[in-house]
Amino acid sequence: MDFNTALTYTAAERFLRYVTIDTQSDPASPTCPSTEKQKDLGRLLVAELLEMGLTDAHLDEHGYVYATIPANTDKPEVPVICFCSHMDTAPDCSGTGVKPLVHRNYNGADIILPDDSTQVLRMAEHPDLKNQLGNDIITASGTTLLGADNKAGVAEIMDACYQLINHPEIKHGTIKILFTPDEEIGRGVDKADIEKIAAFACYTIDGENAGNLENETFSADGAMLTINGVSAHPGFAKGKMESAIKIAGLIIAALPHHLSPEGTEGMQGFVHPVDMAGHVETATIDFIIRDFDEDLLANHADVIRQITAGVLKNFPNASYTLEVKPQYRNMKNVLAQHPQIVDYGLEAIRRAGMEPKLCSIRGGTDGSRLSFMGLPTPNIFAGEHAFHGKQEWVSIQDMQKAVDTILHLCSIWEERSRLAP
Template structure:
């Protein structure tokens, strides 16, 4: 290898690639294309001749087959280029703590932000490893630039080692995953893969075959505006109505009070003026019935609040984001079993898990490309406390290599 996975990762995270849900374009932010162009350059440099960035911001590339077998399934390796809008991704300053010896990690850019071992128990498994964090003023971007670095590094190993036999492997790097639009314009015919794997998970050794199902809800409220000096008995302030709705949301259905297989109702944005206000929410559950129930609960709260405001009206719009990929993956058990076996061959005890979130694999699975999720090694995603270890990223590279070998052996 000319570059380690860490070299690549550190190169990628300093490029700001935050997506923007309010933007109507694809990709939602032009700055994602900067990283896309760099990835194409690096893929071409390692000998992948068809690497390119398309008009929608997708990077496509092919690691050619070198097996004498003609029936090896074509697998796709996928990671996303954008980082979450939840926290700043501008001017990322990564720090590498070499040979970590335990204890809390203070972030130099903001001394009040500390990665505490009590809150990050996986740190106890990182003694002697190299830990990468931000300086505490931005997120790090391990979600999912760790996945990008791992795939490119694995691609270089496969291109440089013809003794490792494998079928054709398609590479797909996507924009806008964090705003649930990551695969809207993917050309599956052009991709030409039979099965896929996202590298977008957390703890080393984990393979995830289940995600939340997800909807978004937009609530628009139209109140009754009038001069406040003449408002008695007449004004219906849309801001107050919106505040009352948010205040009535069930506390036991919030992200901060749920875990495991429990879903939630989560307000993500509120804005408005006296006459009009809007609330954006996301609804998450592992079942379709759970989504519907939570949406019915939400609209019932809305109707109940509006009873006190007879002159006001509302609009309630539900949009599907993605669905639990387990419904598809259960019909293709070998795809997940091979990922678990690849983890074993890479020297780890595999853990089969569920994601309290989604990946591009959720959408891809329902589009016809069964696509579980493999760990990328990052932790504390979407926050300034995000971290990843170099050694866990190397384990992900090893897992990808073993996965490629495994599909070839089974053909």
């Protein structure tokens, strides 16, 4: 079936509605979801899924949306697959009052966002715009993020559901749908019910360039460095005070550039201080440690220890502790055990008319943790660009290609399954 000519797409129309709902998550909140407003989008999605005829669609108390598209094939052994996107937007940039704009028939010229003329999309700064000539670009108006990360993925999955229900000629097994809260603050699958999903494989729809499939993420640890200094009255501190704050500053200044985010790229890992707090007597530095090679995480933590020990040679009465905790692991380690999951994804991209590109993510996704929870999950493009900022954008045509890819994936899993007797 040629999806490109047979389908009337709804992804863009859905996306333009979804982005106007503020779903920004909050890392300071202890609740799940971290913000109740995420449920506003969840309730809308459930209503639309129920209207499509997915009778089990529901929003749980934690803000997760679940639904099932029943199989329409005679083949009894088609594995259950799941599609997942997250509903929240990043805390980095306002998600309140998003005004989406459609720039039709992009011609390569600068796109000036009307509510802040200093926000300009230039091809030199957004390289994938060169692949968008003649396409329709969606942006925000210049004062907020757009929310393409990941409401583009949400809209694409919702459109795919609509197409599967309205085109029974597309044969497929049982399809599970999962929309998560709080992915942007690292809690996207904290309360996900894997038993309820009961799938063999999952695909997050949360990537960038059309044609990309990501099967590898960083492995990640968090490290909390606590520095115990020596406090004294500042008027009588000579020879006594050993300020934990100053020690912390020296440690941060000594971090090597070649092991910092701003000095690394590609497959290179890093050590990154993300927060610091304290006073003269005690200070803490919160680090994130990242590498594609899990074995190198311990080496990176040793760099922190070595630097700290070196700095403390000049502060003989001060001491430190370093607590390292795992955060997530490279999903490639799990996906390698089930190569067909990635292979089928690449084939679906080809069938949708693109040359697939297998990529690594310098970060993590819900799929990282889902993979280690027993649900192997690579990441497929959603077409989103310039995430977490005011220049975020997506093209309508790339969103439609993502819908095609999802539909082809459903067909491929059905085709490759064991034939009915």
